[in-house]
Amino acid sequence: MKKHNKKKQKRVKEPLFNYISPNVYHTIIKGDSLSELSNFPNGKFDLIITSPPYNIGKVYETKTDIDKYLSTHESIIDELVRLLSNNGNLCWQVGNFVDKGEVFPLDIYYYWLFKSRGLRLRNRIVWHFGHGLHASKRFSGRYETILWFSKSDDYIFNLDNVRIKSKYPGKRHFKGPKKGMPSGNPLGKNPSDIWEIIERDWDSGLWDIPNVKSNHPEKTQHPCQFPIELVERCVLALTNENSWVLDPFAGVGSTVIASIKNGRNAIGIEKEESYCKLAKERIKAYNEGELKIRPINKPIHTPSVTDKVSQVPKEWLQHHK
Numbered sequence: 001m002k003k004h005n006k007k008k009q010k011r012v013k014e015p016l017f018n019y020i021s022p023n024v025y026h027t028i029i030k031g032d033s034l035s036e037l038s039n040f041p042n043g044k045f046d047l048i049i050t051s052p053p054y055n056i057g058k059v060y061e062t063k064t065d066i067d068k069y070l071s072t073h074e075s076i077i078d079e080l081v082r083l084l085s086n087n088g089n090l091c092w093q094v095g096n097f098v099d100k101g102e103v104f105p106l107d108i109y110y111y112w113l114f115k116s117r118g119l120r121l122r123n124r125i126v127w128h129f130g131h132g133l134h135a136s137k138r139f140s141g142r143y144e145t146i147l148w149f150s151k152s153d154d155y156i157f158n159l160d161n162v163r164i165k166s167k168y169p170g171k172r173h174f175k176g177p178k179k180g181m182p183s184g185n186p187l188g189k190n191p192s193d194i195w196e197i198i199e200r201d202w203d204s205g206l207w208d209i210p211n212v213k214s215n216h217p218e219k220t221q222h223p224c225q226f227p228i229e230l231v232e233r234c235v236l237a238l239t240n241e242n243s244w245v246l247d248p249f250a251g252v253g254s255t256v257i258a259s260i261k262n263g264r265n266a267i268g269i270e271k272e273e274s275y276c277k278l279a280k281e282r283i284k285a286y287n288e289g290e291l292k293i294r295p296i297n298k299p300i301h302t303p304s305v306t307d308k309v310s311q312v313p314k315e316w317l318q319h320h321k
């Protein structure tokens with residue numbers, strides 16, 4: 001008898017969505033990214049934004065050599081490229097992997113994984129923060145990067161949503177047909193690709209977003225969560241209202257919160273039960289107006305010269321003559 005080679009039918013598991021308004025949906029899925037991603041249709045997401053595990057031995061990861069680490073991400077990246085809409089953008093936030101004192105800048109390795117799959121780099125954003133561990137055998141690390149890729153040349157980019165106050169709005173063209181006319185943009189200037197330390201971040205034209213450490217209002221027990229304002233800037237610039245946003249390594253749900261806060265639908269996938277629980281609690285607190293969020297344009301506090309912390313200790317005065 002002839003055997004029928006029946007193709008196995010793929011089970012499509014629709015996640016259950018919660019909504020904050022009839023048009024804005026969100027969900028946190030507990031599971032492994034690779035298997036969960038296969039449940040979504042091609043081109044669903046206008047923005048994929050994430051910070052993958054860095055392979056530095058955090059509680060949720062097992063440290064391995066760099067080649068093995070990257071190869072485990074290749075199948076996930078194939079899926080992410082499939083899920084990105086034709087006008088879509090992908091933001092991949094990473095720092096360094098360090099092995100026996102040698103530094104491996106992860107964005108350099110990841111760049112080729114995305115480029116070889118046809119994505120086009122639009123910016124390599126340097127996210128600079130003022131605090132962190134002090135190194136003794138190299139300079140202390142004070143930045144991480146976000147690789148922003150688009151899927152095509154026709155990509156969503158709403159610069160006006162994230163313009164910042166110009167430092168010199170009174171500048172005028174001094175020659176040519178526009179001579180005497182204001183030379184800037186009345187809505188403010190382009191915030192640049194360096195989100196850097198400065199006294200007043202949003203207002204001053206450079207973006208300094210403190211990373212989420214113990215004195216940050218958003219701090220949870222997660223060891224390396226996104227500041228919500230960092231994701232908000234990407235969401236506002238790189239999606240439209242009602243777009244779908246995905247974070248395949250969602251942690252405690254910062255991407256989902258930044259998205260629903262701005263009228264975008266969002267899905268977060270996270271393998272650890274405790275982080276999923278925290279993410280859901282934070283989303284609930286946000287919906288009830290109780291989540292502490294660092295406002296997107298809040299100035300960074302810099303102690304004045306008269307503050308005690310700015311004074312040279314009397315024990316060191318001999319070195320400061």
Ligand SMILES: C[S@@+](CC[C@H](N)C(=O)[O-])C[C@H]1O[C@@H](n2cnc3c(N)ncnc32)[C@H](O)[C@@H]1O
Nearest residue numbers: 032033051060225226249250251252254270271
């Ligand atoms: C760098 S953290 C991301 C933190 C997140 N940006 C936030 O704001 O909370 C990476 C997260 O990916 C999760 N993770 C690692 N491998 C995963 C996998 N295969 N599937 C789903 N989640 C994973 C880890 O548990 C961790 O919470």
